[in-house]
Amino acid sequence: MAVMSRLRFVILFTITLLFSLCGSSMVVEGREGGWPVFLVFSSIAFILVTVRFPPKPTLEKSVSIIDAYPEPVTLVGQRRRNMLVAVASGVLASMPIALLLTTPFSGDSIAHLIFSTIFGVPALVLAAAAIRPNRLTLDSEGMKLTTLRSTKRWRWRDVDEFTPVASVTRGAKVIPVRQIIGFNDRNAKKPGRLALQSGKNSIFANQFAVSDQELALALNFWRRRAVPG
Structure with missing residues (x-):
């Protein structure tokens, strides 16, 4: 982000x-x-x-992730924030529709519908994300990230050091970012544009109420314990 x-x-x-x-x-x-x-x-x-x-992460969360090793642990994305933004986006999307229903037909109808779509689609996506938030599951073999669209799994022995991504480079412009964790996956086939701009070939969004630094620390702990040396 x-x-x-x-x-x-x-x-x-x-x-x-x-x-x-x-x-x-x-x-x-x-x-x-x-x-x-x-x-x-x-x-x-x-x-x-x-x-x-965004909500301030808690240190206790990362400590509990480390203490859980080697038992499987699942981090769940933030439902409340997504739902609040979804409600606000839904209000924006409903305004043009309400105006169309309460005013005579005009040439601006298409513009009203476009406005509703622009805010309505994100509202639906965020509401779905609140109902079924992202999940990050860690076990002794690796980690699994489950999102609305897909499920990906990485083995600890196939990834290197996890690092918080603080910025991405687009041409000569450096853009500060947050809530992104980067790493290199030896099995990555085609890195996304944002991953390449971050200097890594794989990234994922941190939506788990723990800071980027603390989450990277916890993931590196699990990786080192699972793949010693």
């Missing part, structure tokens, strides 16, 4: 907050269109805050 700069966050959040306040003023004054304006920009502000400030 790319890290939003503080300046960009402040600018975007200030703009959305101002529009949200304008919407609330319209609601208080009984003016038409106040509720849509208030709900849309309040939802955008909520999404910005949620993305910019």
Whole structure:
């Protein structure tokens, strides 16, 4: 996940907050269109805050992962955050549809439907991710990552050191990122673009309420214990 700069966050959040306040003023004054304006920009502000400030990981989580060796342990993705963002995206997606149902047909109908699709699809994906979050299972042989789309398994002897990915390179531009763990897999056939930009041939998203550094530490502990020397 790319890290939003503080300046960009402040600018975007200030703009959305101002529009949200304008919407609330319209609601208080009984003016038409106040509720849509208030709900849309309040939802955008909520999404910005949620993305910019993810929940703080706990050290106890990584310690329990290490202590569990060699018994299998499964880490489950964060349901609450995905559901909250899904609800906010759903509000954004429903506004144009509500306007279409309450106003006469106009030439802007296509634009309303496009807007609903842009926010509706992420809302459905995030809701599905909240119902069936990513799972990372560790055992003495390797690790298995289960997502909505696929299941991948790596053996400890086929991977090297796990490292937190702090940035990716696109041409001459360095983009700071977070919640990504990188490693090299000797059996990787075709690394993805983001993996190559990170300097590794394999990566996965860290959605498990533990910091990137602590998760990489725990994974390296399991790998060293399973493949000594």
